[in-house]
Amino acid sequence: MEPSTSISGSIRVLHVDDEPDLADLVATYLERKDERLTVETASTVADALARLDEMDIDCVISDYEMPGQNGLEFLEAVRTDRPDFPFILFTGKGSEEIASDAISAGVTDYLQKERGIEQYTILANRVINAVERARAEQAEQRQLRAIETAHEGISILNAAGEFIYVNEAYADLYGYDLEEMLGAHWSLIYPDEDTQAIRETILPAVRTNGFWRGETTGLRADGTTFVEDHRLATTDHGELVCTVLDTTEQRRQKQAIEELHSTARAFIQAETAEEVAEIAVAAVRDILEMPANGFHRYDETDDRLVPVTWTDRTEELVGEPPVFESGEGIAWTAFAMGEPQVHDDISTNDDRYNPDTPIRSQLALPLDGRGVHLIGSPEPAAFDETDVSLAKTVAAHATAALERVEREQELTRQNDRLATFTDIVSHDLRNPLTVAIGRLELAQDTCDCPYLADVDQALTRTETLLDDLHAFAQAGTATLDLKSVDLTTLCQASWEHVETGTATLVTDTQQVIRADESRLQELLENLFSNAVEHGGDAVTVTVGDLKDGIYIADDGPGIADADKDAVFDYGYSTSQDGTGFGLSIVREIADVHGWELRLTDSDAGCARFEICNVETEGM
Template sequence: MTERVRVLHVDDEPGFAELAAEFLEREDDRIEVVTATSAADGLDVLADEPVDCVVSDYDMPGRNGIEFLEAVRGDHPELPFVLFTGKGSEEVASDAFSAGATDYLQKEGGTDQYTLLANRVLNYVETAAAEAQRKRQLNAIEAAQEGISILDEDGEFIYVNEAYTDLYGYDREEMLGEHWELVYPDDEVSFGSDVVLSAVDEHGSWGGESVGERADGTTFVENHTVAATDAGELVCTVRDISDRKQRERALAALHDAATDLEAADSEAAVYEVLLEAAEDILEFDLVAVDVEVDGALVQKAWTLDLDTEGYWEETPLEEDTFATRAYNRQETIVADDLRAYDITPADPEYRSALTVPIGDHGTFQAVSRETTAFDDADRELTELLVGHAREALEGLARERELRSRTEALERQNARLEEFATIVSHDLRAPLNVADGRLELAAEDCDSEHIQVVQRSLDRMDALITDTLALARQGQLVTDTESVSVGSVAEECWGRLTTGDAELEVVEGGTVAADPQRLQQVVENLARNAIEHGGSGVNVRVGVTDDGFYVADDGPGIPAADRVEVFERGFTTSDDGTGYGLAIVAEIADAHGWSVSVGDSDSGGARIDVVTADSDETGGEGDGDETAESDASGSVDA
């Protein structure tokens, strides 16, 4: 102890009080003495100043030492109090100790008495401080949420806090003096001795999970620590983690249920897995799934075993039930006592309910015949399970939509292929006959009409070729791959009659496309630029953030014609079929792309293709060029 020790010395003889104070302070420089000449003055000092110990005479006017002690104990029950008197007796000493005195000393001659008094004062103050600290610690232990116990060297309880007794269901008196085996199941006692105590003997402490047994024989999983003290005692802390372990098991089981839900191939299968998980994992007894059908909730699955089929009726969304509330508000509703609500449950025996919306699909509801049957953990786990079911149902809906779209695409593509077959065979056959007959006629006679007919037949052949291209290229694209626009442009340029025209490619970008149809697009756009751009036209192919473009420095396309250029048959050339850009539009539409016309930076035409599913286009772009595109009777409570 290094802090100052303040001693209040009360004696009706001022000279003796001052002398005693001087000798006490000489005995130990930690001691500081405050004097008072009466009990009343002493009480005033105690009321105004902190004091560590009181030394008082017995025979004083007004109020004697024992009466003063009794007054002190009213406000300071633990303060050390030494009755130091020259007129004492065994009777006075007995009364002093009965009143709560810490010690009783008689005044004697000489200075040795002050040495004795100083030592006693210091010891009592140190003991009181240690006791106060111990009580604070015990109070903290008592207030702790963890169960705490202390065992002696024989393994018997010498202290248990309230949390410990509550945890095991005993009274404090029932546990004190009992062996630690009291709180272990018989088949776990060997674990306590062979594992826990062995680890404490070897390492000084042990921590882990063990199984505890309550007074009623039930068991629980506990987080348990045991540590040895220098005195050979064992300090144990225990926390019930059964809820946590149960939640961990439930989460693991719900993970498996989520896998089963994902694998479900129908709504009925989803509902079946949902109900099984609610029963087996969440341990709900009465569960139902209502599905929204034409503005009403219709019960599609339930766990009740009822013989009356007509009992299950649909509930219009306008009616006020917990199921319709949860669905309309898209929020979870927990009702602890159904009798406290205006809503009448389907069965009067139902007392509480937990209702969770399954998105736009419907609701999941669990009911119980007990009040407050569903806690926060039930709500959390149920929302997690229902969320997995909602995702499974949405996945099935997406699969149905995808199948429907795929079937529609296949039917459309089949019709286009049938049309292409008719055009290819039924039209080309008579055209070939006419072309052959015309050649024979030209050998027999020389007529100006033969050349006119030949041009007409050639135009018909070109129309048939373009019509076939329209039919086949317009078939919707179902499979794509990443294709380099620059590589396609250079390959197409090599197949065209380009004359003095020049190609400039901005490399570095790809798009997701059908490779052959992308070639057709780029080739048609390049051919259009060459045919309409004039001699020596410069054709620039580049990649944008959302697609690609083909631009030239020719005369451009008038604003009035920029919509019609993609229509079938539109052409400004006497020899054109008007299908070149129409085929571009058809292929773009088959990919889900869009096409638009604008001005290039050099004043010519620029056609942009915006690809909805394009890859990241890492090209540097066209610099100055910028893209221009327009672009109740149920479980329900």
């Protein structure tokens, strides 16, 4: 699927990564994925913070491991002044601990760097979704402020504390007619236990300062109470102007939004569509206090909406939710139109699925072609604007989560298909290749044909390609058998498995690291083989320690600057006999361990491969 297009206008992104080339690469792909995205880059946290102060930025993408301050420290600095600012952690250093710390620190989203360009489509979608949610919440806040101003109750008291003016909104707040309040004392609308505090604390503060604002408890005519945002100000004539707003609904909305933030983190961690559905239904039931709701997913094969999960209250009202065939009911209308359907009384709606349903109010929220979330109530006009707004927020979170799950599942399927294909190719070709090699040996024993040497060379190269193809496909699989590995011992074993001639190995390391031993040995063998292939029998290969990893360097001819960006690409080789898989396998093995692989120059200007972010014994 293409990135969401539900928001308009440009989106300026700040990508922070201490590797400028990688930052530029990500910027290029994101801008290609969606024309609304404009990406600025920064290489340090300090530079990034300065950019945020100087520019209008809509979203931050940050690496985790950076010099000076890491990604989580950057996040904490941003959250100090921008608690709701979209911030996505995009890092090659992935672990459950880092993900947990990022979520606890309030990260908007967390994405681990992978190989391939598919990840940039996912990243672009997450940026757009994060900005969409942030802009929607900002719009909701602006709308809320406008509603507060329009619905404020205003009254004026004389010096004796009696109402000489009351507007309609003020009288409605307390459940009185205007005439009932005019001339009455202000104590009419406050509980007896609160009037003393008002006399002794609030009124003296108003007389001293000319103004007071705070929360008080209002008493309605029917005896119920509510928390009110109360502002008092004196006039030049000694009168007291009272402005009151019932904050009950705003408190409920604020609390719901805060709780939905934690639900958003749960959506990020969901791994299946069923988990997304369960999170959405529970959020609407428990946070929005809408007990009758259910989640339908679209079945593309049969062209229908199938119930996935629903609440007990839903089943009490309508039984097990039905399957909606194409064109049936309000649910299908919302799904097909892609627009929310809000009905105060569906008993008068000819599109309702069941004419005898006890449901009167209904919300049908589409999920961008993936299904529909249905919310109902047996009471007419049960959902106000706040209810609808909050429900739409849940639906937006669910839609984004479903899209992410689909993409991740598709990537998994692609990887599985690649592995299956590679196994079939390598295994099914192995037998006829073995037969061909055997027949060639017989032919060489029985006749002296000059063309047989070319055949021998071609078959040998084919066998090498099959071995490297299978190794490359297996290198990136995610299943690792991690254990403590003594690097010196493994280096010696790896060296013995490579045709090194008279080349020399120097192991200047004391590291014991956590790794999959067989994969690490394959990585070392490929690096050793690469050094000998390009440096010859006289080359010396040195393995040494880094602060957070190891390096493998040689004193051979080195690698030209023009080739450094391409050496890890599969198929790249400067040797006529090379398959181009060796260093690609090294990269895949490093990636699946979560290690950072760098190609640099040694002090002598020769090739030096650095493997960082390695977990060592005792760390």
